[in-house]
Amino acid sequence: MKGWMGKFRMLFLFGALSLILSGCGVDNISALKPEGYGSELLFDLMLISIAIMLFVFVIVMAIYTFVIIRYRQKKGQEDYIPKQTEGNKALEIIWTVIPIILLLVLAVPTVQATFDLADNSGSEEEGAINIEVTGNQYWWHFNYKGQEISTSQDLYIPKDKRVHLTMKSTDVIHSFWVPSIAGKMDTNPGDNQNTMSLEAYEEGEYLGQCAELCGPSHSLMDFRVIAVSQEEFDQWVEDMKNVDPEAQPESDVAREGQELFNNNCMSCHAIGSAPAGVGPNMTNFANRSKIAGILDPTKENLVDWIVHPDEIKPGNQMPSNLVNEDEAEKIAEYLLQLDHTDVTPESAEQN
Amino acid sequence: MSTALAQKRGLGAAIWDYLTTVDHKKIAQLYLVSGGIFFLIGGLEAMLIRIQLMQPNSDFISAGLYNEMITMHGTTMIFLAAMPLIFALMNAVVPLQIGARDVAFPFLNSLGFWLFLAGGLILNCSWFLGGAPDAGWTAYAPLSATSPGHGVDYYVIGLQISGAGTLIGGINFLVTIVNMRAPGMSYMRMPLFTWASFVTSNLILFAFPALTVGLFLLMFDRMFGSAFFDVGLGGNAIIWEHLFWIFGHPEVYILILPVFGAFSDIFSTFSTKRLFGYSAMVFATVLIGFLGFMVWAHHMFTTGLGPVANSIFAVSTMAIAVPTGIKIFNWLFTMWGGKIRMTSAMLWSIAFIPTFTIGGMTGVMLAAAAADYQYHDTYFVVAHFHYVIVGGVVFGFFAALHYWWPKMFGKVLNEKLGKLAFWPFFIGFHLTFFIQHFLGLMGMPRRYWTYQEGQGLDLGNLISTVGAFLMAIGTLIFVYNVIYTAMKEKKVSGDPWDGRTLEWSIPSPPPFYNFKQTPLVRGLDPLWIEKQDGKTGMTPAEPLGDIHMPNGSFLPFLMSLGLFIAGFGFIYQVDHKGWLALVFIGMGITLGSMLTRSLKDDLGYHVHKEELEEGGGNHES
């Protein structure tokens, strides 16, 4: 597919179209600025369909403009009675057959792309990266199969490598969407698991969002896909595997915070490779580029979140006022030093 | 009963008249007024949505309220505005176009309306009684099954009751069109609006039961502890998506086909030409209706049905573009060589063609299954369906209302105001929705309460909101036009547009028995044929004789009232079993009325020949 499309795009129309379209939106967010396998394939498919549709549109509009200008009633025509034509077989056939041909031209690459993106055979291969994605109201969890790595909100992948996702939900239906590197796929509750794959061509931090209405905070369920070089990814895997969940922080305040966190928060949150709990895994929390997917990672915001999560993401499952503001400050101190790895979102931006 | 007589008897009698009427023309007015009011409510909800989205990180309305707003906007516009407006048109026009004196089941016609209204009122009561439904108009399980509060209960009960009304209405029109056509009105002589109503009634008959089943399952999950959609207990959440869209996709055609029909009549009338390719148009209408049932899973490309199902549904969806294209070209060629009169009705119809073409094109783009992994549940989809539903159905209503207003009310809507309403609405519409295609592709999912700064979405959303205000202005001018016309405009003749079909052969508004003598139909565009032969009206197919008419009845209102009461009982019995009393009272009223209807003979009455000769017949026995 990619091969012949590459040549196709040389065509003027495609060049112009893709130029105009890719002027739209912000890098690493927009589906019109494809930076991965899926999004590029789909962008090409969009271009084919737009080109075909524009062709039809131009013809319709040409006839349309001619008709409404030429045949508008003119002065003195009040009593004129136009010829009452019944129809025209030849025309009827033309505007049935030509659209059918155009649609067939579109149907072929559509079916190809649909099967291409559904092809999950690579997931069984030696060294394949398989990640289990879980949608929750309103956060995402990622389990690296066979690696004992468990992480939330930020999904780390090596660039230029196809990673395979199996997806499910613990509550309602969500939809996992990373517009700039792949399309979307729903996460269904129960055993009804879907698969998709991700491959980013460039290192970078790509915005992901939930695309299926899932409750009041549906629009605040952002996540990030962080594509780093293979070496950095290996490093990350190594670091994440060797985390000591009970490691003592250096400062006293942080140590108090750790105590408070263990007593109040560990029923839902985990540090280390524990499987998904009720809340996000915090192992590399200090490396997150956002708190809870949307807040800038400042201490102030974090304290705010810990005390009143409901005011920030209405309807989310974390209780408010578990701890008071002072305690929250200490916990924040602790959480903001949870950086067990040097591979962070910044690693993706360096090159 | 005539309006003149009703006025003499005062307001109370007029209200009683409307509560008990079984006359299709009055039922049309009831549908029109209630559908119109719901349209304004839905529009208000839309404005609140657009104000919330005007700037990033806004909290003009809260996240929870926002979800109620989008749910009610969608539900109201589809079920409580578009559906009744379709029925308003069908009631006002179809019996006249086929030369009938009423529909096949006038009693059921009235029941259909009151059920719809009862359901619509229940649904909107939720605003004042603890919160509206908030799971989206599609109400996907398990979100809908687990949504706290009673909001979704109102959705389930309200739609169940109004859906029953719709189903009854659909069956009624099916039978009417099959059985009640005037002599000579063969199928292939029916005006396109009647044809479209026929196909739409078929779609209602087959599509609405799927919704009914889905709603029952959801009702039992929420109110009686079943677990159809609860995966934890062995249920299956995806079943809801299938049931909903097996109904939901044909629903789109239920709405669009009648306005396609109206456009066909309008293009033909105001181009003073026979519809180009009549049989192709009929064929395309039937084909669209048929294919409409083969494509529901294109709403579910990202659900995970697998590449085989996705490909099949992609191709079947693309196929619908073919009959739709046939229609567009036939409309263009109807105007070709004609004499186009740019009335307000024609203006809306002419604006519809490019708008709908764009909506159809994005529809084909969406049909490309894999590409839908990017479009699905984004503003691209929002833009697409507003292009077809506003650009098709709503433009169609405006066109059809301008066209048939004189037939319904005896007065032509003011043309100047009509055009004045058109321009802000038309420009506002494109401002609001064109940019949304791009917003979606730039990464804005639909049903988002807010978006973050720095995502490049600010300007587009601002433009979209400005456009929405223009649309609101256009709508208000139209409403003003309705009032202005009622107060200031003069009565017109029965045939103000130089019409071609049967409804224009009788006075405006028509007498309650419609046709003094059933007309003889000699071909397509029967009135036009007579005019070409130098006659002023139709040739009667029968001698003047007594006319049999149905009696009015209060029972349909009572039956619906009973279900309205029982609905609240069902909703609140979850909290306390005492509420079951309402269920019993309500069902008692409904079943009692049904019993009365079954046991009491009601044979109607006759308008006598002598009265008809006097030009009257304003007598009710």
Ligand SMILES: [Cu+2]
């Ligand atoms: Cu979600």
